[in-house]
Amino acid sequence: MPGIIPYEEEELLARIAENDTAAYAYLYDTFYNTLVYFSLSIIEDQQQAEDIATESLLKLWKSPTRFDSFGKLRGYLFTLTRNASLNYLKHLRVRERSSLEISGQENPSDNYLETLVIESDLMRLIYQEINRLPVSYREVVELLYLQDVPSAEAAARLGISMENLRQRKGRAIKELKSVLLKKGVNDLFLSIFFF
Amino acid sequence: MPTDDFSLTDHAFNNKIVNLLYKQLVGEELSAEEQATLDTWINQSAENEALYHRLREEPSVHKMLQTWYGIDRNRELRKAQFLARLADQPKEDLLPGRIYLFRSKIFRYTAAAVLVLGLATIFWKYERKEGLQPGENIPLAKTAPIAPGKDGAILTLADGSQVVLDSAGNGLVAKQNGASIVLQNGQLAYNPAGSDHGATEYNVVSTPKGRQFRLVLPDGSRVWLNAASSIRYPTAFDNRERRVILQGEAYFEIAANEKVPFKVTTDKTTEIEVLGTRFNVNAYTNENAIRTTLLEGAVKLHAFQQAVILKPGQQAAVRPAKAMLTVTDKINTEQVLAWKNGLFDFEDVSIDEVMRQLERWYDIEVVYEKGIPPTRFGGEINKQNTLQDVLQILEGSNVHFQLNGRKLIVMP
Missing domain, CATH: 3.55.50.30 (Phage tail protein beta-alpha-beta fold)
Structure with a gap:
């Protein structure tokens, strides 16, 4: 799992097996978004996907296991989430068949699911760049880019003038650029932020 | 139900691919070897290739980020529910004594305090070691990075006991005079007790250097506390006035209540009286003035037997050394509030x-x-x-x- 791991691997695995609340809070922070993204891509229902990811983490709490490695732990959580998501799809189809006599959706292929694991992890890395922005810039990026709120409404919600909003947007882009320039920056990636 | 298992997939390889895709997305140069690894992955399946192509198109990346953001917006709420359910479902075969220990606040905050002490010791040792090699000129870039500050504070209860607050732990912190104090997403809040009125008790929230903190006072007013600052307030305000004592710097959003004026005292010189408003007070003793900046509403400032009423965008500066009170117009309020906005x-x-x-x-x-x-x-x-x-x-x-x-x- 990309990201910073404040626990030593061995310690984390031991604490999970011991039902240590703090370790589970950490586990949640590390995996929740990724698992929801993964499930949501399969079942296309956000609320259900949130439930499924939460249940997967709770399942581990109820029958804690001592894993050999972080990779095994991660695989276990993805497997739980995948199985629950596919079960949910099956359940949906059964209901549809009884009422409508059709079954449009097919089970996603194993290849697709494996690619999806990669995509889910990757999103976490990309989103970190936005999260590192100072609050006042991040607000602008969230409203204009992530929520597609029209400029006038965004300015009203933040309680600032249109001019001010333009300024902050410009600064947010500048800040992202300077962070990313250290890495080399691809025009394509930057164009994402010229919203 | 599928029988294969993700634990069997190669975690290290997946990790490598994720990092390579990310590197390529932000424009870092890939080595020939890295490129070969990535190509192998792309050629493994049509699905892999499709993802690779989607990452090269702005609209699809935009959509992916929006999906992630939609998930992230519900995260804190869902996390609180998750943690609450953990507490409700302890594993059956754990010893009862042990469950009690883990769920006990005292245990958790003692653990936090021990951790803080441990870190302090490390720093102390580290500095002593540094001190053994005086006069050495290490270039800035070669020094060990000093991390920025973060959210955190110390809460001192009426009986003098102290609780370390950090963003890691959510939940009930303590009870004071019937009111419960709750930590939620790094912010402290008071849930009033109702009719349970005893003698007035005071709490203090203080930040050391390198920490800032948010809290909601018992009347619903919101306070952002900058580093090296403290605020003292009663656990329940009476119905004549709402008075707090501030050291250092804080930004206030005061809950409107015309009948019960809100008062901020900084040192002996300055008292700020407000009705319902947003303002920032910088009262660090190592700055040359106590500066009150008004963003919205109105505040009345008392200092050296003078009183002024501030309008939005104005800043009052009280200079204790010169016993002087001045007011400046058209302040850059964004600059004043920059600290709060990161x-x-x-x-x-x-x-x-x-x-x-x-x-x-x-x-x-x-x-x-x-x-x-x-x-x-x-x-x-x-x-x-x-x-x-x-x-x-x-x-x-x-x-x-x-x-x-x-x-x-x-x-x-």
Whole structure:
């Protein structure tokens, strides 16, 4: 799992097996978004996907296991989430068949699911760049880019003038650029932020 | 139900692919070997290839990020529910005594305090070691990075006991006079007790250097506390006035209540009376003035037997040394509030003021060599940068720096 791991691997695995609340809070922070993204891509229902990811983490709490490695732990959580998501799809189809006599959706292929694991992890890395922005810039990026709120409404919600909003947007882009320039920056990636 | 298992997939390989895709997305150069690894993955399946192509198109990446953001918005709420369910479902075969220990607040906060003490010891040892090699000139870039500050504070209860607050733990912190104190997403809030009225009790929230903190007072007023600051307030306000005592810097959003005025006392010189409003008070004793800046509403300021009423955009400066009260119009309020919004705003700020801000946020000590030219700075810097990154930006001006442990030397 990309990201910073404040626990030593061995310690984390031991604490999970011991039902240590703090370790589970950490586990949640590390995996929740990724698992929801993964499930949501399969079942296309956000609320259900949130439930499924939460249940997967709770399942581990109820029958804690001592894993050999972080990779095994991660695989276990993805497997739980995948199985629950596919079960949910099956359940949906059964209901549809009884009422409508059709079954449009097919089970996603194993290849697709494996690619999806990669995509889910990757999103976490990309989103970190936005999260590192100072609050006042991040607000602008969230409203204009992530929520597609029209400029006038965004300015009203933040309680600032249109001019001010333009300024902050410009600064947010500048800040992202300077962070990313250290890495080399691809025009394509930057164009994402010229919203 | 599928029988294969993700635990069998190669975790290390997946990790490598994720990092390679990310590198390519942000435009980092891939080595020939890395490119070959990525190509192998792309050729493994049509699905892999499809993802690779989607990552090269802005609209699809935009959509993916929006999906992630939609998930992230519900995260904190879902996390609180998750943690609450953990507490409700302890594993059956755990010993009862043990469950009690883990769920006990005292245990958790003692653990937090022990951790803080442990870190303090590490720093102390580290500094002593540094001290054994005096006079060595280590270039800035080679020094161990000094991390920025973060959310956190210490709550002192009426009986003098202290609780370490950090963003990691959510839940009930303590009960005071019937009111429950709850920590939620790094913010402290009071749930009033109802009719349970005893003698007035006071709580204090204080931040050391390198920490800032948000809290909601018992009347619903919101307070952002900057580093090296403290605020004292009763656990329940009476119905004549709402009075708090501030040291350091805080931004207030006061819950409107015309019948019960809200009063902020800084030191003996200054008292701020408000009705319902947003304002910032900077009362650090090592600044030359106590500055109150009004953003919205109205406040009345008492100092040296004078009183002024501030309008939005105005700033009052009380200079204790000169027993003087002045009011300035058209203040750059964004600059005043930069600290709260995650920024340093050094526009037209003198070097010693810049250094005092860095001292508070990075928990360092600053000393000056002789002959520093009078310098004023410009621009904004993200407060999440390491100290070294900030210094590097500032070195563009006429000053230079040397770092010795947590002691920063400013040189011409």
